[in-house]
Amino acid sequence: MRLRLTLAALFVLGGLAALFAVTSKYLSDYKFDDVANYQLSNVCLVQNSGIELAHAYSSIYKTDKLIWSLVQHDGGYLMGTGDSASLVFLKNGESKEVFSLPKHLFFTDIYISASGITVSAIPDAKIVVLDPAYTPVKTIEFDNTYIWKIVPSGKGYYALAGDPAMVYYIENDEIKFSVKLEFEDNIIYGKIVNDTLYFCGEKALYKLDGQKAVAMIAFDNAVTGFDYFDGYLYVTTSSKDLYMDYNILKMSQGKGQNPDPNTMSVLYRVHPNGAFQKVFEKSGIRFIAVSHLKNSLIIGTDERGGYFELNTDYTRVKYTSLGKGKFLKFLETKDGLLAILLLPSEIVKIEEGYAKEGTYTSDIFDAAVVSEWGTPIIEKELMPGTDIKFLFRSGAVEETEYWGEWKSLKDKIACGPARFIQYMVKLTSDGKYTPFMKEVNIPYVEWNLPPQFKSLTYKYSETFVNIKWEAADGNNDELIYDLYIAMGEKGWVKLNPSPLKNPSYDIEYKAFPDGLYRTKVIVSDERSNPASGGKTNLILGESFYVDSAAPVVSPIEVKPEGGMYVFTFHAADSLLPVFKARYSINGAEWINILPVDGILDSKTEKFAVKIAVPSPSFVQFAISDVIGNISSAGVYVK
Template identity: 20%
Template sequence: MTHSIRLVIAAPILAAVLSLSVHAAGPIRWEISSSEQWMAGRGEHVAITREGRITLGPAVTVLHEDAAPALWTAVPGPDGTVYVGTGNDGQVLAIRDGTSRVLWDSDELQVHALAWHGDALLAATSPDGRVYRVSPDGQATVFFDPDETYIWALAVDRDQQVYVATGSKGRVYKVGRTGGSPMVIFDSAATNVTALSVSASGEVLVGTDSPGRLYRVSPGGRPFALLDGPYSQVQAIRPAPDGFTYVLAVSPTATTASSPPAASTSSTPTPVVTTEVTIVSVGDTAISASPGSSTASTPASTAGAKGAVYRLGSDGLIATYWEASGELPFDLTVAGDGRLLVAADNGVVYALDGDPVRMSRLAQVPARQLTRIVPQGPRFILTGSNPGKVLALAGATASSGTYTSEVKDATTGATWGLLRWDGDTPNGSTLRFSTRSGNTSTPDETWSDWVALRDDDGTQRIDSAPARYLQWKVELGRSTAGAAPALDGVTLTYLPRNQRPRIASLTVHPPGVVFQQPFGTQEPPDLAGFMSTTPAPARDQALAVATPTASGGAVGRRLYQKGFQTFQWEATDVDKDDLRYQIWLRRVGTDEWRLLARDLIGSVYTWDTSLLPDARYLVRLVASDARANPAGSALQAEREAGPITIDNTPPQIQVRDQPVGSSTLTFEVTDASSPLERVDVLLADGKWRSVFPEDGALDGSKERFQVPIGELGEGSVVVRATDSMANLATLEVRTTAPARAPGRR
């Protein structure tokens, strides 16, 4: 049986057919042009401006490399010497004119804070918390010895009184200028006091850890909470000349120092100022809490941010100034031009300015965690950890620098194409590009060497070997006249190796099962995946594009259509190439595959089986990306299923000659291809009745039946036979009732 479809193609649908786009696995562009994209790479003596440009940055000099893994703090001296507190060795280093020496070697493991006290240096040690006064010749005396495990910060007011931040009891001590008469001016429920700043008026700003809060303690000793933010630790407090104070708060997931252990309870009496604290949360209402408990809830931290800089005004109001979504910040300082410089993880120094704030990456130095940044004349001193380093960030621009991109993963082997860039090279300044490639995600000794771009008649081509990963770098150089180049954007092209499509499944639905086209407008039969043999299936293809029917996706209502066979599949292509499908059939017992359908779109195909002879067939689905790839590089995938049975021929009914006077109707039903499903007879009263073969089981392709004529009634009898493929045959038989015996009624 053949179905025909009247061809009606509306103009919009025809346009859709003619304009079907083909996604090709052609060259892919890798573009870098924004500040966020630039910051994924690493620079040396280069800066990333807030406008998204790469320029030469401050010159960076390594002043000292230390065997200690952590350098915690630094202060500059009046004679140009830089004093540094170290970890693990518990030393104070003196660095000047490229040489370094140990000024003082403590008995403790860590020197976390340094501060000038007259002409001597105060050094705070841990884990046996003491404050030492170290003279210029390296002689040290104990200045203050509280019953505390850690001392995290020091501050000295204009009267040379010293403020000491401790842990793990979370206290602040005020110590007289000679070291006597210590007094607890702040006692919180926090584990540690981590930051201090004292104003000219005698007010003390206190930052705590667990919870991370900022307090203001008046000269009279009354604390007032200014900040109860979402971060676990207040790391630094820095006043600025314009009257604002900047506060760095962080939630470090990992730091170079282990968390301080809990200290044992001491019975030594110390004067304590008992207070009630009023807490003002950022964006929240006021809550009261006593210093012995912490009842204020801490808001959830801003999604994705590792820390923030808050700006505190002279009126006591505080607001978020900047959120750190990139590297974890460790310290900040206020530059002479008003900018905030933030020292962070991965050797990054950010510069913040403006309102609203705008960020640039001022430098990236050869260090890991930058634990401290302090000004020293026109330059800035940085201390780093892992490994321990002291570096100087010059006030002048470097004469040359290098920016190295992040590693690009092409996801498969690729050949590299062109590199284009936008920027400026004024007055003889230079930008020199090179690339390298490899097949490991992290560059190692197996990668190719750096190679310069190849100039092909003015076109810059990448000369690195084909591989999965690529990295590029640019060397920036100033001209002899001092002009510096700038880079605004880089675009690279590459051609990934074509990858083979994948057929995840091929489903052969039961014979006759079809699906109505979802949201279809096709004239009957409105079946998903059905395409008439004539005319050309352009309109069906457009419908397939408009309403894809991927396996597991949207198919319409399940219907039954005799003689139809539906195939459904799920296929993917890593390259996102447009796939086209073919369906092939092979008759069981032969070697020849016959093409049933080609250039199919979507993932369902319904077929009228009456077009082929009855037999058993194997099915092969072929998925090809040939439309999206050049000849010779196209790939295909195959999957087979079956065998399936095609049977459009009804059973045959053959009635045996009925002897005169016979009391039964005897007939045979045979089917060449399929098992018999049902046999019925139409009785004289107009009702159908099922009949069963002589052996009682209707399970073969040939069965013999004997039906008593007396049960059928006189006249014509219709026999109906149906096979498992719903093919139906009928035969009319005229029966004669047997003669009655004489004398009987």
């Protein structure tokens, strides 16, 4: 299944008016591009599929200052903010500054231990140890400009530094040793995995072997995020490095950046032994941070609060936009995932459940001429407690400020005749499930009758299924057809290399994988209307099965009973119910039999058939599925 944002024709509306299919921008089966340009609010785009509600999220805290660090503490949160370094305690919606270093820009990290609170400040890097009352008890000064990260380890912690790039190990508030990396400017991220420190500079991933830094992977672009999840290290890289881009403090938010098509971002999965692979990459958008929520990876970006969500085998990708802000960091908690956003500065909590409401606004579609709108063709799925509502608006010019108001969809689109049209989808839920919108096709009316479909049917035989459709044209134009099929949620596949003249097509079972298929036929009268390009129409057929495999019959057990024999076996089909079962003795007449439960209605059936059989004899059983695939198995009775 997929989301197509197109205009497509289906029904004739009114006496002389007709529908006309045009090409428009759409999100195709095979591309997931320009996601940052879509107008999303609490909804997510599902790659190759459609639209659903996003995770619920709530705002925890907003400020006009830069938020750079965040930890849970004493039933609330400690935040490191700037432009002047300030440590702020947040609890129950109230905030209070508890410590500050006015000569520093901000606190880059916060470490809570049993003995107190440790914070790192930049520039002119220093680490300050505070007691529980936030009183300084120890200050460690460094020759570095930056201390970016504090990584707890054993009885002490590592401090990851920049300008120059160094790793310090500190215990009892004293530096025990340090490691300098000559070819890096900054060490920004670090994780302890199996008692080993793994850390990232701007160019590579390293691990600490004793007091030596060992490079594991060199990256093409700057490292922007680091996480450990499900036994693997995950690293995001991008063409630009947010940490080093201090001009971000001066940037205006507006609607969001215009994505740079030359930007390339990559997610790497790295085994602690050094084996790695690229598992996800995108152009035109920057990956800024990576974390995880339950069984999914979360990748924050710099576009309108946008983030990607990937399942653990990377086969399902979603994109969600919070509508504003740029992700900086994540903090995993028991009740959700906290995120620090920039521009504006905000802390939000992303929860496991679904949002209660979300909207998607389509592109503006141009019908090229003034048109009357019909009844849209919509593919959607609703779960308990969910709903989807549609609103439409239209206008004579492309600028929407001169359009009419949004109008709810009841049956036919209620907008007046116009050249341009746009729709909005509102998804609602009780938070337990999400509705799902797969496809929207908008019919519209103009002069000249298009072809019309009357029916689409299937006829099964032993070797193929025949797809037959009936179409007519009000102008008696010559019609040609294109036939598409799709298996499951996969995209449409066109079967005919050249247009079909005959409204019928045979699909041989053995030529396609077994499965449940959908059908779409597009008809055109373009050969009778070469100047205008003709009119098109489409019909979506019901699902049909391709099944070339016969049921599997288990070994037959034979037991004598009261002068007769009981034959026991199972028959199972992977796709369709077992439809017919028979037996024959010595090649004589076939006799129908039923399974143990008395009805043939399942893909797996058990048989226990009691038969009077003369000795010796051959007894043969034949089992077929709904389509007619037959398997046979027999025994010899002495």
